[in-house]
Amino acid sequence: xxxxxxxxxxxxxxxxxxxxxxxxxxxxxxxxxxxxxxxxxxxxxxxxxxxxxxxxxxxxxxxxxxxxxxxxxxxxxxxxxxxxxxxxxxxxxxxxxxxxxxxxxxxxxxxxxxxxxxxxxxxxxxxxxxxxxxxxxxxxxxxxxxxxxxxxxxxxxxxxxxxxxxxxxxxxxxxxxxxxxxxxxxxxxxxxxxxxxxxxxxxxxxxxxxxxxxxxxxxxxxxxxxxxxxxxxxxxxxxxxxxxxxxxxxxxxxxxxxxxxxxxxxxxxxxxxxxxxxxxxxxxxxxxxxxxxxxxxxxxxxxxxxxxxxxxxxxxxxxxxxxxxxxxxxxxxxxxxxxxxxxxxxxxxxxxxxxxxxxxxxxxxxxxxxxxxxxxxxxxxxxxxxxxxxxxxxxxxxxxxxxxxxxxxxxxxxxxxxxxxx
Ligand SMILES: [Zn+2]
Numbered sequence: 001x002x003x004x005x006x007x008x009x010x011x012x013x014x015x016x017x018x019x020x021x022x023x024x025x026x027x028x029x030x031x032x033x034x035x036x037x038x039x040x041x042x043x044x045x046x047x048x049x050x051x052x053x054x055x056x057x058x059x060x061x062x063x064x065x066x067x068x069x070x071x072x073x074x075x076x077x078x079x080x081x082x083x084x085x086x087x088x089x090x091x092x093x094x095x096x097x098x099x100x101x102x103x104x105x106x107x108x109x110x111x112x113x114x115x116x117x118x119x120x121x122x123x124x125x126x127x128x129x130x131x132x133x134x135x136x137x138x139x140x141x142x143x144x145x146x147x148x149x150x151x152x153x154x155x156x157x158x159x160x161x162x163x164x165x166x167x168x169x170x171x172x173x174x175x176x177x178x179x180x181x182x183x184x185x186x187x188x189x190x191x192x193x194x195x196x197x198x199x200x201x202x203x204x205x206x207x208x209x210x211x212x213x214x215x216x217x218x219x220x221x222x223x224x225x226x227x228x229x230x231x232x233x234x235x236x237x238x239x240x241x242x243x244x245x246x247x248x249x250x251x252x253x254x255x256x257x258x259x260x261x262x263x264x265x266x267x268x269x270x271x272x273x274x275x276x277x278x279x280x281x282x283x284x285x286x287x288x289x290x291x292x293x294x295x296x297x298x299x300x301x302x303x304x305x306x307x308x309x310x311x312x313x314x315x316x317x318x319x320x321x322x323x324x325x326x327x328x329x330x331x332x333x334x335x336x337x338x339x340x341x342x343x344x345x346x347x348x349x350x351x352x353x354x355x356x357x358x359x360x361x362x363x364x365x366x367x368x369x370x371x372x373x374x375x376x377x378x379x380x381x382x383x384x385x386x387x388x389x390x391x392x393x394x395x396x397x398x399x400x401x402x403x404x405x406x407x408x409x410x411x412x413x414x415x416x417x418x419x420x421x422x
Contacts, residue, residue: 002027002368002411005040009052009372012059012345013362022057023047024368027411031364050406052372056341059360060092060123060369060407061348063322064181064249065157065225065297068094068125070116072101076304077389082322083122085300085388087414089322090348090371090404093124094300095356098135099158105130105141107149122414123407124369126356128153131169131180137162140169143176152356155181157225160207170220179221179355184208184232185272192313194266196259196274201229204273208232212239215246223355224248226299228273230283237292247355249297250284252325253394256332257281261394267311269394271301271319285338288347295352296344298325302390320390324381326373328395330402341375372406374417379403385422 004024011020011032022029023036025047031039040047063086069077086094098104104113104127117125129151133139137159146154154173160183161169173180189203208224212235215222224236227250239246253271258278262269269275287293301318310316326348333339353360362370381395407415 003047004368004408004411005036005047005049006052006057006370006372007037007049009055009057011057011362012342015342015346015350017056017342024408024411027368029362029364029366029368050372054374054376055405056373056375058345058371058373059349059362060371060409061090061326062352062356062358062360063091063094063298063300064223064295064352064355066094066096066300066322067099067302067318068096069302070100075306077302078120079116079125080120081387081389082300082302083120083125085320085322085386086123087407087409088387088404088420089324090326090373090407091123091322092369092371092407092409093126095126095128095153097128097155097157098130103130103135104128105133105135107145110146110149110151123409126153127151128155128181130154131156131161132165135159137165140165140172143172143178147176147178151178153179153181155183155225157181157183159183160185160187163210166211166214167218170214170218174218174220179223181223181225182207182211183225194270194274194313195262196276199272199274201231201276201280204229205231205235208235212244212246215239215244216242219245221245226251226254226273226297227284227287227293228254228276229280233283233287233292236287240292247294248292249295249352250288250293251299252296252321252328253319255281255284255288255296256328257394265311267307267315268319268392268396270311270315270317271299272317285333289339289343294347294354296325296329296347297352298322300388302388303392304389305391307390307392319392319394320386320388321393322388323386324393324395324400326404327379327400327402330375331400335401368408368411370408371404373402374405375402377401377403377405
């Protein structure tokens with residue numbers, strides 16, 4: 001059934017919240033307000049009514065940075081488990097990073113990947129292609145062929161783009177119209193270790209400076225992944241002031257936690273880039289408020305049970321993030337008065353939408369990709385309750401408020417808290 005009448009909710013569209021009803025017919029938004037009500041009354045037998053009184057209804061969130069791990073690492077995550085986690089978190093579309101095995105580095109690999117998505121994906125998946133073949137940092141992929149197959153985003157995430165290839169990559173992408181996404185980590189500045197003392201802010205912002213200079217020379221569309229420090233926010237602000245085609249994202253954990261929050265087990269707090277200082281966190285929040293940072297992206301990086309057992313220097317970096325993103329941000333930023341609800345919703349919809357050239361507004365005739373959120377619902381994050389195979393999260397044990405209760409993709413129910421497994 002993909003006909004819905006979502007009534008009496010607070011709807012976020014055209015950047016504003018307003019009380020109105022929504023009618024969904026055949027997976028598309030058919031009408032708002034009185035027209036929606038009239039449409040429902042005409043044919044109510046074939047429409048599911050959902051009382052959204054007290055709830056917020058929003059375009060389903062779009063995550064620019066997700067590791068689905070498939071193909072190649074099914075013990076860490078699969079398309080099925082990762083997109084189930086996405087739907088539970090209110091995301092109706094995720095961009096999938098290509099650090100898989102094999103990596104998505106040619107149109108042939110895309111031909112293999114698409115049937116997997118059709119079979120298992122619960123939400124829409126936008127594949128990101130690798131910048132270098134096999135992500136080996138030696139030879140560029142065929143950008144034109146990949147763009148011809150529908151790819152727009154390119155990243156070797158997990159590893160940075162080598163300086164020796166950056167100019168060539170950006171020149172080619174500037175000509176083809178692709179977006180280069182870089183994982184900012186200057187390895188020569190990183191020492192062995194798990195946290196900020198080993199992975200200093202310079203390793204991020206000096207590489208960002210390098211990238212922005214090259215974006216200015218080449219005109220390449222550039223997106224900075226997971227910013228973590230104040231210097232990076234200033235660099236992006238300056239780049240935008242000078243009119244560069246540049247965007248940036250920040251994760252929920254960098255917006256809500258600092259190095260002082262690191263507790264046990266440490267694997268729950270071990271990610272790249274690492275958690276930093278309160279001054280950095282404040283700068284990231286301010287960057288999001290001012291629109292310097294365009295989007296919240298989770299960097300959902302699950303490692304299955306593997307990581308739970310290994311919390312040392314040899315442990316893989318990354319935490320699970322899709323299911324806790326909205327409640328973590330709502331509880332820590334909106335309820336504390338640091339961010340308006342509209343600003344948060346914008347950073348999960350319109351902001352990332354600009355990076356992938358999608359208008360994430362709700363409009364009649366548009367896809368019914370929707371999330372309904374109960375802003376009053378409180379729940380403690382439990383390690384055993386993730387849909388993701390990854391169970392390491394800095395929010396485990398925290399009581400968070402503001403949870404998605406219904407997620408629709410093209411009007412199809414993909415998550416319903418009343419039918420949830422836990
Ligand atoms: Zn990364």
